[in-house]
Amino acid sequence: MTSALAHYLDVASRFHARDASAPEWLRRVRAEGLAHFERQGLPTSRDEAWKYTHLAPLVEGTFVPPEEARRAGDLAAVVDRLGLPGPRLVFVDGRLAPELSSLSGLPRGLTLKPLRDALREDGEVLEALVGQRALASEHTFTALNAALLEEGALLRLAPGTLSEVPVQLLFLTRGDAPVLASPRILVVAGESSEATLVETYASAGPGAGATFTNAVTEVTLEDNASLHHYKLQAEADAAVHVGGLHVRQGRDSRFASFAFSFGGVLSRNEVHSAFAGEGGEATLNGLYVGRGSQHLDNRTALDHAVPRCTSRELYKGVLDDRARGTFHGLIRVRPDAQRTDSRQQNRNLLLSESAQADARPQLEILADDVKCAHGAAVGRLDAQALFYLRSRGIPRAEAERLLTHAFAREVVDAVPAGPVREKVEGLLALKLPGAARREVRA
């Protein structure tokens, strides 16, 4: 056993001893999580699914779950900067910060609860939800998350509920302690309901030390439900981030995922969606922007298990310095899934000689009447375009920034206009300095 694995097993065992009063079902979930984690262990580069991922920052850190919540009122300014109008739960170093959270303005039919409260009040509901979409038996970090299950959120939409304002979950780390945060987010969108959920992960200072966030989100979309899910990951350069989003889509449901990965020395973002009813649509978009020695790893898996579903995927990467980006996109079309219409694109822009991108589309098509297209590209800035801009008087560095931002914009422009897009643009501008926003339309 590696010392890192021993460390996390020890951490989880002590966690269980601390919270011995938990209900039996919860203790079982945690114990099973621990067992699955122990069996699977920490991944190594010999594991196919982690072959291209640089795991050292994770293995070398000795991250521990947060102690009792500290006062976080001093972070109000950070929350103002990153917060969206509308209801939100804020977590600091893995713990709910009630003084920064706000549940006013919740539309009728929408329930948003901190997981701690839900564990107390909605045991039966949670028991039926936890681990249904994200399987601890298959994903070792999901297992670790289950072993440490305590914080997170429950979002429920009654059938027909329409939420016009986005619901935000804001996860902040201070970076002054090697915290392991393990949020679990559970979403159930009832029939014909519609909502937007934004998960924001950011560093709040003052420290710039390493932290480890291991987030799991489980989403159930009932028939004809629609969810826009945004993940804005802009943690500090030293942060380790592992996230898994697991979705089950009912008949005629629409799911749009936007994964923006800007921060972290190591960021692994997984999106898994399975069609369980005909007529579903999934849109998976991603933008990863890395510099320094960042490693930004993306993995998507679409399971076309039933006929007549549509999926669209666009992941783009911008990599500078020695940064490395990975995209692995699996599309599985099962034998019964006729009339599947699936398209996947991954494009990478390298801004330095030492930057690197690995693009790995993987299609497993077992039905014959399907449309499946995929494309992957790794390239540099277009020399013709660069000359065109310079020939008008724009200095080289500025022209490069314009083109880089234009490349990244395609994903940002797919976000509907509004406060979420403004936040994304703001974070992107910080990441790609000097990149200007598009001119206001005349």
Added chain:
Amino acid sequence: MALLTVRNLHARVAGKDILKGIDLEVRPGEVHAIMGPNGSGKSTLASVLAGRDGYEVTQGEVLFDGKPLLELSPEERATAGVFLAFQYPVEIPGVGNLHFLRTALNAQRRVRGLEELDAMDFLQLAKEKSKLVKLDTAFMNRSVNEGFSGGEKKRNEVFQMAVLEPRLAILDETDSGLDIDALRTVAGGVNALRSPERGMVLITHYQRLLDYIVPDKVHVMAAGRIIRSGGRELALELEEKGYGWLGLKDGASTAVAAKGGEVRR
């Protein structure tokens, strides 16, 4: 003093000699037309003057306003007042046309020590200049040249020239591929920009352009050299007799010349 002086210019591309001793002098206020068959080196001359990568100058010199031009970067040349209207304007998805042009104008103004234009002032300027080439404001808000027709791209080039107000404009086959209506619009825009301070070099394959923009001097280029220079009458003679008259082969031009064309003054 001449605005542009080209002396014995030799240049090669990918190891192949293309320009083999070009001499050219353009004074402020003059419009020069450079004609010639395909492969004569016309566009190479334009690219070398604008500073495109991949062109190696092996001999000769170029002075702009009496100062060496070739040692400047493309953006420095633009700021000095050199403008190239591209034969094939580049599509740049994701970069708004207006934003691009304001960035360019302000970059030039910064170097010249002028105050930058804010978005509102610039929009006013752009609207006014766009009338010259009848470019709809809807086009100005789209990505640079993306999805533009051939005519729209060329009008966009002349629009940029109108906003940037260069001292020397080089128009590289701005007339190629245009319908007569589009050609009239583009030529109208170029004519409106003629001024006693500004020099222009029209590079063209077809004499038709010169029915709409009347040059002061006409040069015929072949095999990397200017083989003949003259006034407007040279273009007319070329139209009448075709490139074959000068011992040059060029199918396309002969066909145009044979068809004839209306002459306007």
